Amino acid sequence: xxxxxxxxxxxxxxxxxxxxxxxxxxxxxxxxxxxxxxxxxxxxxxxxxxxxxxxxxxxxxxxxxxxxxxxxxxxxxxxxxxxxxxxxxxxxxxxxxxxxxxxxxxxxxxxxxxxxxxxxxxxxxxxxxxxxxxxxxxxxxxxxxxxxxxxxxxxxxxxxxxxxxxxxxxxxxxxxxxxxxxxxxxxxxxxxxxxxxxxxxxxxxxxxxxxxxxxxxxxxxxxxxxxxxxxxxxxxxxxxxxxxxxxxxxxxxxxxxxxxxxxxxxxxxxxxxxxxxxxxxxxxxxxxxxxxxxxxxxxxxxxxxxxxxxxxxxxxxxxxxxxxxxxxxxxxxxxxxxxxxxxxxxxxxxxxxxxxxxxxxxxxxxxxxxxxxxxxxxxxxxxxxxxxxxxxxxxxxxxxxxxxxxxxxxxxxxxxxxxxxxxxxxxxxxxxxxxxxxxxxxxxxxxxxxxxxxxxxxxxxxxxxxxxxxxxxxxxxxxxxxxxxxxxxxxxxxxxxxxxxxxxxxxxxxxxxxxxxxxxxxxxxxxxxxxxxxxxxxxxxxxxxxxxxxxxxxxxxxxxxxxxxxxxxxxxxxxxxxxxxxxxxxxxxxxxxxxxxxxxxxxxxxxxxxxxxxxxxxxxxxxxxxxxxxxxxxxxx
Numbered sequence: 001x002x003x004x005x006x007x008x009x010x011x012x013x014x015x016x017x018x019x020x021x022x023x024x025x026x027x028x029x030x031x032x033x034x035x036x037x038x039x040x041x042x043x044x045x046x047x048x049x050x051x052x053x054x055x056x057x058x059x060x061x062x063x064x065x066x067x068x069x070x071x072x073x074x075x076x077x078x079x080x081x082x083x084x085x086x087x088x089x090x091x092x093x094x095x096x097x098x099x100x101x102x103x104x105x106x107x108x109x110x111x112x113x114x115x116x117x118x119x120x121x122x123x124x125x126x127x128x129x130x131x132x133x134x135x136x137x138x139x140x141x142x143x144x145x146x147x148x149x150x151x152x153x154x155x156x157x158x159x160x161x162x163x164x165x166x167x168x169x170x171x172x173x174x175x176x177x178x179x180x181x182x183x184x185x186x187x188x189x190x191x192x193x194x195x196x197x198x199x200x201x202x203x204x205x206x207x208x209x210x211x212x213x214x215x216x217x218x219x220x221x222x223x224x225x226x227x228x229x230x231x232x233x234x235x236x237x238x239x240x241x242x243x244x245x246x247x248x249x250x251x252x253x254x255x256x257x258x259x260x261x262x263x264x265x266x267x268x269x270x271x272x273x274x275x276x277x278x279x280x281x282x283x284x285x286x287x288x289x290x291x292x293x294x295x296x297x298x299x300x301x302x303x304x305x306x307x308x309x310x311x312x313x314x315x316x317x318x319x320x321x322x323x324x325x326x327x328x329x330x331x332x333x334x335x336x337x338x339x340x341x342x343x344x345x346x347x348x349x350x351x352x353x354x355x356x357x358x359x360x361x362x363x364x365x366x367x368x369x370x371x372x373x374x375x376x377x378x379x380x381x382x383x384x385x386x387x388x389x390x391x392x393x394x395x396x397x398x399x400x401x402x403x404x405x406x407x408x409x410x411x412x413x414x415x416x417x418x419x420x421x422x423x424x425x426x427x428x429x430x431x432x433x434x435x436x437x438x439x440x441x442x443x444x445x446x447x448x449x450x451x452x453x454x455x456x457x458x459x460x461x462x463x464x465x466x467x468x469x470x471x472x473x474x475x476x477x478x479x480x481x482x483x484x485x486x487x488x489x490x491x492x493x494x495x496x497x498x499x500x501x502x503x504x505x506x507x508x509x510x511x512x513x514x515x516x517x518x519x520x521x522x523x524x525x526x527x528x529x530x531x532x533x534x535x536x537x538x539x540x541x542x543x544x545x546x547x548x549x550x551x552x553x554x555x556x557x558x559x560x561x562x563x564x565x566x567x568x569x570x571x572x573x574x575x576x577x578x579x580x581x582x583x584x585x586x587x588x589x590x591x592x593x594x595x596x597x598x599x600x601x602x603x604x605x606x607x608x609x610x611x612x613x614x615x616x617x618x619x620x621x622x623x624x625x626x627x628x629x630x631x632x633x634x635x636x637x
Contacts, residue, residue, distance in 0.1 A: 076223035107291030129212020142198035202230030258621035270562035303329035307361030312434025317572030337369025353378025394459035397443030404441035438572030466492035548576035567610035586616035
């Protein structure tokens with residue numbers, strides 16, 4: 001995994017546990033350090049039991065059975081319970097006598113164990129007894145060396161069911177969904193990420209039971225009875241864009257590599273293109289786009305921009321940004337109260353049940369039935385809907401700040417607490433701002449030309465940003481608005497990209513990022529992005545060791561906004577910059593784009609073309625690559 005990628009461990013598992021070292025002596029569970037240390041010690045004890053039993057079961061050198069090369073449920077012999085560390089014959093203890101165990105490995109891994117006499121873990125005090133060792137566990141082998149690589153523990157912690165994945169270094173990888181249905185102990189929805197995105201897995205299921213009394217024996221059973229069984233091959237959800245390119249490893253080659261990100265359905269339209277972007281990232285190791293690994297998801301209408309303008313920051317490189325039909329855009333025979341089929345399928349691939357799905361806009365923008373459908377799919381629908389586009393952006397900004405704050409606290413990513421302010425009258429400046437917003441998590445707020453709306457004032461007051469970047473020239477955002485926002489920005493002690501000073505001579509905490517027309521402003525935002533990378537790369541998990549640019553078409557078509565908006569997912573993941581292209585067919589490389597590439601992107605490793613050849617011309621990649629490799633004409637000034 002190269003460090004230039006947005007490898008967001010926090011976002012890859014919906015219920016990701018705090019990383020804890022569990023390799024501590026079991027006695028820690030009895031010490032005075034409190035509940036967290038007790039939990040660490042208890043996990044350590046259980047994992048030790050699993051591995052000790054696992055080692056003894058393979059001690060005869062027997063080869064793995066290979067009995068269940070396919071996933072499914074498998075019976076286990078009855079009355080084969082033993083007492084741990086005891087040579088006596090099998091014991092009669094049906095509470096751990098495994099009768100059946102099940103394994104499925106599709107987009108996620110699910111494990112289940114049935115015993116002859118199950119007890120409800122939440123009603124049986126021995127499951128969480130201080131001195132007890134009552135739990136169900138699985139050893140997983142994913143590398144083909146007959147040594148367990150992961151352990152999964154199903155137990156009770158703080159009065160609730162818990163299921164925890166632990167790696168070979170005794171580190172908690174993630175917590176997953178536990179369930180007791182009256183007969184089966186289940187650990188479900190284990191993302192492939194939690195077990196190294198393995199292609200196959202071999203499983204040994206084990207059940208332990210000990211009464212919470214001194215000197216009580218530990219009863220146990222294992223299935224299969226000898227060694228780790230398997231392997232069970234992973235069956236992943238089929239991609240809807242089977243020809244979508246594998247982006248591979250940016251920076252892993254000589255020269256510039258050009259990759260077209262498109263579904264290949266014969267043209268570029270918002271719904272399939274957004275799916276193509278998400279699927280193109282699915283092969284990136286440890287990413288938020290592997291099966292079942294997204295932090296959340298975002299859905300916008302495919303035909304109008306107002307409610308979607310602030311959506312790039314909400315993605316934050318963690319989540320797919322998908323589209324569906326609005327009541328106004330749905331073709332004859334298509335129900336706008338149901339998700340577009342490809343959007344639904346991609347959502348189910350990338351996001352586990354229980355995840356949040358943000359709907360951008362009210363029921364005029366996205367049909368009321370979508371909330372019901374998402375709930376039926378097991379998701380938590382969240383509408384971000386204001387009375388107008390300014391209010392919707394305000395509501396989105398609050399959620400962006402929450403997500404960025406959580407992420408920054410957990411992984412140490414720098415929270416620069418800045419805002420992008422753009423006109424709400426058209427889409428191009430706000431969506432071009434997405435190349436910054438999607439990586440750094442800057443909320444995008446909207447304004448009128450000559451007046452700062454009340455909703456935006458409330459948003460600024462709530463955020464209290466250190467910097468405000470006004471995107472666009474005075475034709476779209478007047479100096480009167482710039483003057484009005486000064487009191488909402490700063491102070492900050494970090495380096496400013498804002499040139500000049502305020503009228504009173506103090507440092508400027510707001511500045512204008514603009515250029516000649518739409519392309520010039522998009523280029524200026526790209527320059528800001530590169531400046532931020534250079535200033536703060538040492539504070540991120542993504543040192544500036546590879547460069548990625550995303551070619552986008554700013555064409556003046558009704559769906560133009562959607563293609564650039566979905567491309568912000570690429571910039572957010574790879575911390576890339578946009579190379580803006582003009583023309584309905586994506587044929588025009590303007591002089592401003594040429595010189596941006598030559599001035600700032602000569603160290604480019606990978607060029608991504610966000611769209612099919614109807615959106616970005618067939619020869620565009622070669623032309624841009626030649627421009628970057630061969631140099632540019634003199635700067636026009």
